[in-house]
Amino acid sequence: EMGAPTDPLAAQAAHNAQLQTPDEGSPAFVGALFWVAVVFSVFQIVTAAFSPLSSTVVRAVHVGFLLLVTYVLYPPARQQWLGWCIGAVAFATGLYHWVFEAELVQRAGELTSADMAVGVLVIALVFEAARRIMGIALPLVCATFLLYGLFGQYLPGGLAHRGYGLDQIVGQLGFGTEGIYGTPTYVSSSYIFLFILFGAFLEQAGMITLFTDFALGLFGHTKGGPAKVAVVSSGLMGTINGSGVANVVTTGQFTIPLMKRFGYKAEFAGGVEATASMGGQIMPPVMGAVAFIMAETIDVPYVEICKAAAIPAMLYFFTAFVMVHLEAGRRGLVGMPKDQCPNPWTAIRLRWYLILPLAVLVWLLFSGYTPLFSGMVGLALTVVLIFGAAMAQRFGTRVLQIIFWVLIGLAASSFFKYGIGAIIALALGMAVVLWFVTGGRSTLKMALNALAEGAKHALPVGVACALVGVIIGVLTLTGAATLFAGTIIRLGQSSLFLSLVLTMFVCLVLGMGIPTIPNYIITSSLAAPALLELGVPLIVSHMFVFYFGIMADLTPPVALAAFAAAPIARASPMKIGFQAMRIAIAGFVIPYMAVYAPALMLQGNGGWTATVFIVFKAVIAIVLWGGAAIGYWIQPLAWWERIWALAAAGFLVAALPATDEIGLGMTLLLAAWHALRVRQASRERQATA
Numbered sequence: 001e002m003g004a005p006t007d008p009l010a011a012q013a014a015h016n017a018q019l020q021t022p023d024e025g026s027p028a029f030v031g032a033l034f035w036v037a038v039v040f041s042v043f044q045i046v047t048a049a050f051s052p053l054s055s056t057v058v059r060a061v062h063v064g065f066l067l068l069v070t071y072v073l074y075p076p077a078r079q080q081w082l083g084w085c086i087g088a089v090a091f092a093t094g095l096y097h098w099v100f101e102a103e104l105v106q107r108a109g110e111l112t113s114a115d116m117a118v119g120v121l122v123i124a125l126v127f128e129a130a131r132r133i134m135g136i137a138l139p140l141v142c143a144t145f146l147l148y149g150l151f152g153q154y155l156p157g158g159l160a161h162r163g164y165g166l167d168q169i170v171g172q173l174g175f176g177t178e179g180i181y182g183t184p185t186y187v188s189s190s191y192i193f194l195f196i197l198f199g200a201f202l203e204q205a206g207m208i209t210l211f212t213d214f215a216l217g218l219f220g221h222t223k224g225g226p227a228k229v230a231v232v233s234s235g236l237m238g239t240i241n242g243s244g245v246a247n248v249v250t251t252g253q254f255t256i257p258l259m260k261r262f263g264y265k266a267e268f269a270g271g272v273e274a275t276a277s278m279g280g281q282i283m284p285p286v287m288g289a290v291a292f293i294m295a296e297t298i299d300v301p302y303v304e305i306c307k308a309a310a311i312p313a314m315l316y317f318f319t320a321f322v323m324v325h326l327e328a329g330r331r332g333l334v335g336m337p338k339d340q341c342p343n344p345w346t347a348i349r350l351r352w353y354l355i356l357p358l359a360v361l362v363w364l365l366f367s368g369y370t371p372l373f374s375g376m377v378g379l380a381l382t383v384v385l386i387f388g389a390a391m392a393q394r395f396g397t398r399v400l401q402i403i404f405w406v407l408i409g410l411a412a413s414s415f416f417k418y419g420i421g422a423i424i425a426l427a428l429g430m431a432v433v434l435w436f437v438t439g440g441r442s443t444l445k446m447a448l449n450a451l452a453e454g455a456k457h458a459l460p461v462g463v464a465c466a467l468v469g470v471i472i473g474v475l476t477l478t479g480a481a482t483l484f485a486g487t488i489i490r491l492g493q494s495s496l497f498l499s500l501v502l503t504m505f506v507c508l509v510l511g512m513g514i515p516t517i518p519n520y521i522i523t524s525s526l527a528a529p530a531l532l533e534l535g536v537p538l539i540v541s542h543m544f545v546f547y548f549g550i551m552a553d554l555t556p557p558v559a560l561a562a563f564a565a566a567p568i569a570r571a572s573p574m575k576i577g578f579q580a581m582r583i584a585i586a587g588f589v590i591p592y593m594a595v596y597a598p599a600l601m602l603q604g605n606g607g608w609t610a611t612v613f614i615v616f617k618a619v620i621a622i623v624l625w626g627g628a629a630i631g632y633w634i635q636p637l638a639w640w641e642r643i644w645a646l647a648a649a650g651f652l653v654a655a656l657p658a659t660d661e662i663g664l665g666m667t668l669l670l671a672a673w674h675a676l677r678v679r680q681a682s683r684e685r686q687a688t689a
Contacts, residue, residue, distance in 0.1 A: 037455035062189035064094020119174025179473030184465035194375035217344030224328020225335030230255035238280020247277035270569030271579025319586035488530035507548035
């Protein structure tokens with residue numbers, strides 16, 4: 001059994017991991033709070049679909065709702081009434097922006113005493129809410145920046161700034177679009193919330209069952225099958241759910257016990273699940289929330305980011321796949337009996353309609369529609385399909401069911417003429433019918449649960465986005481970001497590799513205590529511009545930072561994904577973290593490869609030949625790493641063969657003149673030698689038999 005983590009950092013991260021997935025051990029979502037969460041989700045849907053309010057007001061009310069729900073869920077001194085009181089005050093600060101919108105615009109920069117009070121209150125409440133949900137790490141990082149803004153003029157030398165009054169700091173952070181209500185909050189209040197709701201509805205409708213049955217049917221019976229099921233189902237889950245830690249808790253409940261039952265060690269099972277789940281954030285079409293923030297920050301279409309991420313994401317999952325295959329070979333693990341595995345095509349036949357919203361979402365994104373529009377249509381379609389499936393069961397014959405679906409399809413197609421309102425009206429009409437049909441109310445209850453769940457999952461993301469605004473606000477006000485970038489550029493003039501390593505460490509250290517989103521926002525505002533200056537292509541420089549923000553969740557001592565997997569695997573989070581690092585080795589190397597060979601992310605002008613060659617090299621390097629890390633190919637590798645394999649992989653990645661030839665030559669020699677040994681061993685076995 002897993003003991004309580006003794007290390008304070010570890011205890012803190014365990015707390016983080018638990019609160020990043022509010023389902024685990026959090027207070028019940030019942031009564032008035034349940035309805036507040038439903039109203040919150042409805043508010044987000046209406047503002048996303050019809051934009052009745054200005055963006056500033058939507059952001060302020062969004063933060064108001066987040067704070068209200070947070071303080072009621074985690075009330076001070078465990079007194080619910082106190083939580084409601086503080087939450088109501090927090091919500092009122094959001095309404096303040098709505099009620100006095102015109103006046104605030106007119107006197108921008110000139111704060112009245114009431115503005116001052118509201119601004120200070122919001123900043124304090126956001127800090128405390130983040131501490132309640134995520135522990136102390138992120139608030140401490142942000143508080144450091146806040147203190148720098150307030151007292152930085154007293155620092156020595158180049159670190160000092162010219163000094164800013166309290167009113168300037170409060171104006172920057174509590175009003176305007178640079179601070180708490182900055183780009184991260186805009187993205188959280190628009191796309192991220194919609195995509196979280198989209199995932200919540202699909203999960204309630206049985207998408208997890210579809211994915212796990214499909215993966216079990218395809219791979220369950222192969223060598224080390226259960227672990228491959230974990231990799232594939234987590235990868236599929238990642239296509240609709242952009243949160244790694246939430247992914248561990250949903251698919252892990254099923255895959256980790258399955259892997260243990262078939263002979264994988266507990267920590268290896270936890271490591272596989274953590275690795276595969278974190279990969280969900282880099283898997284298009286629904287990548288983690290970070291991808292949307294990246295698209296906004298560097299002002300490129302979301303589709304471009306999906307394209308750049310596609311090949312690295314496949315390589316990442318391929319690595320995990322190779323690792324579990326080799327581990328299964330080393331430990332002599334077989335798959336599940338074929339007759340115990342579900343038929344993958346039956347699973348699809350039963351729930352095929354759940355794939356439709358996902359397909360429409362991908363089509364819309366790649367046709368150039370905005371993520372906000374695509375997410376809204378995907379969400380509305382999901383609701384229509386769930387309601388339709390519940391109603392179609394009432395029709396006895398197949399013919400009637402087909403006619404019903406054709407009619408629903410025609411009604412939904414009115415969207416092309418009347419816009420999103422048509423699909424929402426259709427969903428509402430179906431809801432009214434379900435209210436009066438026997439058994440229909442359970443479907444409506446499920447929809448309400450999905451709305452509340454969506455709001456609940458949005459809490460850690462939304463509050464983190466609001467709090468990180470403090471850092472962005474201080475950096476833009478004081479210009480401190482250019483100072484940090486300057487240091488990296490100076491280092492990089494002597495060696496680009498050194499600047500990359502420094503950037504990687506900044507991401508990994510920051511990621512120890514804070515989630516991927518704030519990590520990306522902080523490091524991209526500090527380091528990415530410097531990498532761009534050193535000649536790294538724009539998307540590649542941001543992807544580099546993004547990748548290591550994700551890897552931070554797998555890197556001990558504070559590996560959030562490992563802490564989420566620990567209670568399910570019943571193993572030490574540290575051991576799981578080290579296993580996850582072993583399995584995800586490609587995640588640490590692919591970003592470097594992309595910097596030196598941008599064709600890996602379809603950047604630069606090398607064309608398809610360059611891309612095919614770099615992918616070929618990456619695949620060989622991954623198989624070599626697998627052999628070096630696990631110590632097995634077709635049969636066990638000797639220690640010197642493992643070192644040889646590691647060196648060959650290193651040469652393939654190095655991207656210097658002649659290194660490719662050396663790497664490929666070493667690989668061929670090792671493969672030939674290994675094949676000889678395998679043949680010899682099989683001859684000996686036959687001779688003794």
